[in-house]
Amino acid sequence: MAKKKTEKSVMDRIAEANKPVTTGVDEKDIKQWVMIYIMGRGYKVPADLTILTAMEFAGYRFVRGVGCRQGFCGACGTVYRKAGEYKLQTGLACQTRVEDGMYLVQIPFSPAKKPIYNIQKEPYDVSVLLKYFPEIARCVSCNTCSKACPQDIETMDYIQCALRGDFEELAEISFDCIRCGLCAMRCPAEIVQYNVGQLGRRMYGRYGLKKPEHLKVRIKELEAKKFDKELDVLEKASKEKLVELYAARVREKD
């Protein structure tokens, strides 16, 4: 009985990892506090929290607008302005630390045009980008999108690459996009930058990149059943044997 109680399920462990970091800490031990304003209402929160954990500390429970908590999924886009400043700032709630006097609002979702296309049937030139996203021609190079990007991507630069059909450069610049949508929410020309970037990268992947030679070789090897015998051995091996083989495996350098 006792053993069963201490053994946590995977779901319990995930839930625990996702709790605000201050859980279990006595409030009298917290030395630094800041005031933040969530949708206009003030809350005193510990200064070492991220916006996301501070909001949870304040009692909010996220069912949308939160994901990986590691700055990769792009679900927790946030807009804020600090008291006394004119600048409207943006960030990911899970990656931005709270500061005193932050006025916050979450952007859990961006209503954005997302056309359906078949890249196999589209020409590899600028016309495909203009066909699905003609509004890119409205870009006035104000650079507001780049200012909004929490990934520090030069968003405007890749939209300009889209306008001139430079798929390679577009793919290169936009590669780190996590599709949080903040660029599209700020754009005065109503461009949906991140979806333009995605179409561009897909086209580049399909037509621009060279087909890897080693893949062709490997597919031929698979078709010739080169590895079937080894796989059979593994499938029939005991757990102990598998552990032994795993420990003794040869790896390529990272």
Added chain:
Amino acid sequence: MQKIAYYPGCTMKTTAKNFEDSAIAVFKKLGIELVEIPRWNCCGTVYSLTSDDLMHHLAPIRNLIRVKEMGCDKVVTFCSMCYNTLKQSNLRFQQNEEERQKINDFMYREELNYEGDVEIVQALEFLRDSVGFKKIAEKVKNPLNGLKVAPYYGCLLLRPKEASIDNPEDPSIVEDLIKSLGAEPVDFPYKNECCMSYLTVNHKDIVAERTFNIIKSAGKFGADMILTSCPLCEYNLDARQREALEKFPDHLSMPVLYFTQLMAMALGLDDKDIRFDLNYIKPDDKLIKSNI
């Protein structure tokens, strides 16, 4: 090899790739390397005449910041539209201190404040002033003797006069280039008329009629072809000949070339540099071969 900062513009990279390819090859032949400015953006497309519309001057000015970032004070551009937009925005920027400050303040993320100190040079000006038509004539391998070429200035090379590359009322710069290549310039009354510009998007018929009239006039004065430096003029005069022919059955088609394509012919460059594959009306084989 002499190097010069080069602003291509979006159209030179897409539908007017024949303009860019021939331009780079011709300049190389003349000993000049066109160095593309890094991180350039659209020129702004049309110079905004609205007095309180500074937003539309960010694009041209940002490009001039990129020129400064290269350590250059001078930039060459080929497309008449890009040239005109960059030139006029720069002039406005130079003349209005308040606007200058506003634009620089808005672009606070740029590392340098722009001071209005980049010179924008249209490629024809560069050929006249920095290379010289005499030198070009010396480099001609295949003189285009007997070829009659009508220069088409359109609006953007000559107007307004502050942005004109030549005498706006009586220009001769393209004629002088044509002569240096051994060909004969043909004067005709439509040479600085408007091609109807962006009406081509919604009113093809109006453009078709204008194209018909321009080409008819050039033909009447004996031209074999029309020469331009504007991708929009080229499109309207060349590709819209299809609609012109539908509307006016007596329309006689005429090839429309970028000046760099004609230069490439005269300088003896390859087909891959001349790129007639992207011209809608292909220059007649006999016409070309008799001149090369």
